Amino acid sequence: xxxxxxxxxxxxxxxxxxxxxxxxxxxxxxxxxxxxxxxxxxxxxxxxxxxxxxxxxxxxxxxxxxxxxxxxxxxxxxxxxxxxxxxxxxxxxxxxxxxxxxxxxxxxxxxxxxxxxxxxxxxxxxxxxxxxxxxxxxxxxxxxxxxxxxxxxxxxxxxxxxxxxxxxxxxxxxxxxxxxxxxxxxxxxxxxxxxxxxxxxxxxxxxxxxxxxxxxxxxxxxxxxxxxxxxxxxxxxxxxxxxxxxxxxxxxxxxxxxxxxxxxxxxxxxxxxxxxxxxxxxxxxxxxxxxxxxxxxxxxxxxxxxxxxxxxxxxxxxxxxxxxxxxxxxxxxxxxxxxxxxxxxxxxxxxxxxxxxxxxxxxxxxxxxxxxxxxxxxxxxxxxxxxxxxxxxxxxxxxxxxxxxxxxxxxxxxxxxxxxxxxxxxxxxxxxxxxxxxxxxxxxxxxxxxxxxxxxxxxxxxxxxxxxxxxxxxxxxxxxxxxxxxxxxxxxxxxxxxxxxxxxxxxxxxxxxxxxxxxxxxxxxxxxxxxxxxxxxxxxxxxxxxxxxxxxxxxxxxxxxxxxxxxxxxxxxxxxxxxxxxxxxx
Amino acid sequence: xxxxxxxxxxxxxxxxxxxxxxxxxxxxxxxxxxxxxxxxxxxxxxxxxxxxxxxxxxxxxxxxxxxxxxxxxxxxxxxxxxxxxxxxxxxxxxxxxxxxxxxxxxxxxxxxxxxxxxxxxxxxxxxxxxxxxxxxxxxxxxxxxxxxxxxxxxxxxxxxxxxxxxxxxxxxxxxxxxxxxxxxxxxxxxxxxxxxxxxxxxxxxxxxxxxxxxxxxxxxxxxxxxxxxxxxxxxxxxxxxxxxxxxxxxxxxxxxxxxxxxxxxxxxxxxxxxxxxxxxxxxxxxxxxxxxxxxxxxxxxxxxxxxxxxxxxxxxxxxxxxxxxxxxxxxxxxxxxx
Numbered sequence: 001x002x003x004x005x006x007x008x009x010x011x012x013x014x015x016x017x018x019x020x021x022x023x024x025x026x027x028x029x030x031x032x033x034x035x036x037x038x039x040x041x042x043x044x045x046x047x048x049x050x051x052x053x054x055x056x057x058x059x060x061x062x063x064x065x066x067x068x069x070x071x072x073x074x075x076x077x078x079x080x081x082x083x084x085x086x087x088x089x090x091x092x093x094x095x096x097x098x099x100x101x102x103x104x105x106x107x108x109x110x111x112x113x114x115x116x117x118x119x120x121x122x123x124x125x126x127x128x129x130x131x132x133x134x135x136x137x138x139x140x141x142x143x144x145x146x147x148x149x150x151x152x153x154x155x156x157x158x159x160x161x162x163x164x165x166x167x168x169x170x171x172x173x174x175x176x177x178x179x180x181x182x183x184x185x186x187x188x189x190x191x192x193x194x195x196x197x198x199x200x201x202x203x204x205x206x207x208x209x210x211x212x213x214x215x216x217x218x219x220x221x222x223x224x225x226x227x228x229x230x231x232x233x234x235x236x237x238x239x240x241x242x243x244x245x246x247x248x249x250x251x252x253x254x255x256x257x258x259x260x261x262x263x264x265x266x267x268x269x270x271x272x273x274x275x276x277x278x279x280x281x282x283x284x285x286x287x288x289x290x291x292x293x294x295x296x297x298x299x300x301x302x303x304x305x306x307x308x309x310x311x312x313x314x315x316x317x318x319x320x321x322x323x324x325x326x327x328x329x330x331x332x333x334x335x336x337x338x339x340x341x342x343x344x345x346x347x348x349x350x351x352x353x354x355x356x357x358x359x360x361x362x363x364x365x366x367x368x369x370x371x372x373x374x375x376x377x378x379x380x381x382x383x384x385x386x387x388x389x390x391x392x393x394x395x396x397x398x399x400x401x402x403x404x405x406x407x408x409x410x411x412x413x414x415x416x417x418x419x420x421x422x423x424x425x426x427x428x429x430x431x432x433x434x435x436x437x438x439x440x441x442x443x444x445x446x447x448x449x450x451x452x453x454x455x456x457x458x459x460x461x462x463x464x465x466x467x468x469x470x471x472x473x474x475x476x477x478x479x480x481x482x483x484x485x486x487x488x489x490x491x492x493x494x495x496x497x498x499x500x501x502x503x504x505x506x507x508x509x510x511x512x513x514x515x516x517x518x519x520x521x522x523x524x525x526x527x528x529x530x531x532x533x534x535x536x537x538x539x540x541x542x543x544x545x546x547x548x549x550x551x552x553x554x555x556x557x558x559x560x561x562x563x564x565x566x567x568x569x570x571x572x573x574x575x576x577x578x579x580x581x582x583x584x585x586x
Numbered sequence: 587x588x589x590x591x592x593x594x595x596x597x598x599x600x601x602x603x604x605x606x607x608x609x610x611x612x613x614x615x616x617x618x619x620x621x622x623x624x625x626x627x628x629x630x631x632x633x634x635x636x637x638x639x640x641x642x643x644x645x646x647x648x649x650x651x652x653x654x655x656x657x658x659x660x661x662x663x664x665x666x667x668x669x670x671x672x673x674x675x676x677x678x679x680x681x682x683x684x685x686x687x688x689x690x691x692x693x694x695x696x697x698x699x700x701x702x703x704x705x706x707x708x709x710x711x712x713x714x715x716x717x718x719x720x721x722x723x724x725x726x727x728x729x730x731x732x733x734x735x736x737x738x739x740x741x742x743x744x745x746x747x748x749x750x751x752x753x754x755x756x757x758x759x760x761x762x763x764x765x766x767x768x769x770x771x772x773x774x775x776x777x778x779x780x781x782x783x784x785x786x787x788x789x790x791x792x793x794x795x796x797x798x799x800x801x802x803x804x805x806x807x808x809x810x811x812x813x814x815x816x817x818x819x820x821x822x823x824x825x826x827x828x829x830x831x832x833x834x835x836x837x838x839x840x841x842x843x844x845x846x847x848x849x850x851x852x853x854x855x856x857x858x859x860x861x862x863x864x865x866x867x868x869x870x871x872x873x874x875x876x877x878x879x880x881x882x883x884x885x886x887x888x889x890x891x892x893x894x895x896x897x898x899x900x901x902x903x904x905x906x907x908x909x910x911x912x913x914x915x916x917x918x919x920x921x922x923x924x
Contacts, residue, residue: 328612433616477617525613
């Protein structure tokens with residue numbers, strides 16, 4: 001964990017900020033005392049600590065790599081919500097954070113006191129709901145969507161706890177992107193012909209100008225959905241990412257990407273059956289001018305995604321199928337940007353092989369380390385690691401994919417069982433580096449069984465099971481044969497009132513060869529790098545969790561992570577970690 | 587029913603849509619050969635001795651099938667490296683000619699022996715040859731201002747006016763500017779080293795002049811925004827220094843530049859990559875500013891430049907700064923790229 005030493009000037013600045021925030025808290029306290037109903041508070045306190053031990057062949061004859069380490073911090077997010085008027089709410093979250101064990105001078109850097117969120121929201125004439133400031137935005141899977149970093153729908157509660165912390169720290173609230181700007185929503189009800197019209201508009205700035213050569217970059221989006229009845233629904237979406245060249249004196253580039261999609265959903269209902277026909281389609285327009293190369297690149301493409309589902313209502317069982325075709329040059333940065341930097345350096349025990357090599361972030365790092373995540377929109381396709389998902393690395397909007405999806409799901413809050421199974425048969429639309437096309441077969445699914453509900457027990461008891469199998473093949477002059485297997489197993493059992501034992505296991509295997517595309521600033525493929533692996537990653541976890549009340553708990557876990565690299569034993573290591581956490585949310 | 591027909595029609599229309607691409611595949615051609623792949627007769631041509639200022643060498647090899655190849659030439663003294671990649675049924679002048687440039691910030695040297703390595707995508711077996719450089723590369727559209735080869739600068743000694751001389755420094759006892767053979771250079775065997783302390787907290791530490799061998803530097807025929815001043819700069823990793831450049835004009839054509847009546851143009855501080863090692867800085871002449879707009883004709887006359895001046899300033903006032911500079915050039919159309 002990085003601890004900065006501050007200069008006097010920086011120290012004074014931090015001190016001033018802290019005094020200002022403390023003053024603000026005092027003022028709100030006074031206001032709260034006077035106008036009790038206008039202000040409410042929320043908060044999250046977390047104390048988090050890890051103790052790590054690293055061993056294995058990667059540290060043989062190694063005197064320099066860190067074998068043991070510990071890290072701990074405490075933080076408090078204090079939310080103040082002020083509603084001076086019925087239709088207006090001003091809110092802020094102030095964060096103070098402290099590294100446990102650091103001296104006072106080091107704490108200045110670590111004990112960051114800052115505004116984590118500032119937002120104003122309200123209603124205009126009871127017709128338009130608005131939010132300004134730090135906002136969470138999403139639209140459809142092809143327009144504005146923050147896809148999950150890998151398949152993890154049926155994880156153990158032990159892993160879900162860790163992942164929730166990472167998501168909170170990175171503002172990964174569902175599949176929203178956290179941006180700064182404003183969004184406006186309206187829901188108009190009609191008495192005749194139409195049921196309702198839903199409209200949404202947003203404008204955010206995702207890159208700040210440096211005033212000389214880097215211009216401001218904005219996201220402008222909107223959608224209109226006409227709900228004619230519960231049987232017919234039509235919609236249109238627009239999203240644009242563009243540079244405002246006037247905000248820099250001598251702009252180095254000028255980028256714009258526009259996307260327009262149409263949506264439909266038709267419903268047909270029978271006594272015991274419910275049919276849905278749905279889909280989305282539309283074109284994308286990419287344009288990028290790069291001054292240093294005196295070059296403008298433009299390309300257009302499109303996608304369509306059509307689906308049909310049938311639900312057997314008595315059993316809450318849904319059978320669905322779909323066909324999608326996403327063009328090779330389809331571009332939608334707000335839906336294709338990865339939420340995680342796959343090649344970033346892990347923050348815990350990061351060096352191996354005599355501290356000469358940075359350990360590649362594993363599935364355990366991806367699940368537990370906040371610092372690996374991305375909150376920016378990238379206009380080019382980011383590099384990904386095929387072992388964590390090769391068929392749709394950029395989510396549903398992954399370009400150059402076409403094929404069928406068939407699935408079966410059962411989900412019911414009253415039922416003890418949630419399950420899902422999905423098969424995808426995809427291929428590329430256009431070959432990469434050769435005319436031969438890659439083919440992708442994906443088998444995914446899992447179940448969550450609430451045994452307490454099933455056996456009418458008063459205490460919690462549940463099991464989870466998830467799996468994902470992906471196969472990528474290509475024949476021809478550059479053959480590819482790449483397979484991954486992911487298995488998740490979890491158990492939670494409340495053996496004493498509010499005290500649970502949590503067990504979890506995760507296994508990821510990747511084997512074969514792939515070719516990773518290198519891209520230039522215009523998103524064109526310029527070269528291919530070999531990606532050849534034969535590796536197995538295993539996480540075994542056992543822990544306890546005591547729940548004080550909803551979302552507040554104390555937990556201790558022991559985690560054992562094993563990385564087995566058949567091709568290079570220098571990368572074989574075992575990582576044991578004890579993790580403790582106290583979270584109180586109100 | 588109507589809706590179903592509508593959707594089915596839409597689906598058929600979309601399925602029938604053809605994308606209008608001007609290519610049949612994405613990216614460069616890629617071929618992965620089997621592990622058993624072998625070739626014969628790999629060699630450098632026209633000979634294993636090459637004068638890069640006069641000829642462009644190429645490589646030959648016969649192959650049993652179409653393959654993706656990579657040839658890497660590495661200078662064993664300079665560390666310069668050039669990679670040539672291609673795809674074909676054979677390797678020859680058509681797909682492996684090397685113009686003498688390099689991919690990194692080092693340039694191939696006269697008298698240097700180079701290793702040449704050939705590999706194929708998919709096969710682990712590699713093939714080797716050697717190449718000896720008998721003459722350095724000459725870069726097109728480039729005017730060499732100073733390579734610092736074959737000359738000696740000493741702050742206490744006389745200096746040839748054609749090569750430049752020392753600018754005064756606030757305290758010469760704490761400033762050293764000299765040709766340096768100790769450091770691994772990006773070109774040849776010498777660079778010039780600047781090392782000094784900003785004793786009066788004025789940032790400026792010391793500098794050098796460069797004059798043409800006779801008359802003017804003439805960069806006419808090009809617009810200022812397409813003429814670049816370039817230099818290799820070595821940073822010691824302390825991020826301590828910045829450079830600035832200026833040049834003077836002979837506006838009235840009397841053969842002498844006069845700073846009280848004729849234009850002088852300055853680049854201002856040019857940031858230097860603070861990371862350890864060599865990097866290239868390039869400044870467009872268009873970005874140079876008139877030092878005093880009230881004198882001279884205020885027009886950047888590229889055919890009347892009487893000399894350049896290069897200064898090193900401390901990045902932080904009152905501190906020590908150091909760096910090395912090598913291969914000072916002017917290029918036309920684009921920044922220098924070795």
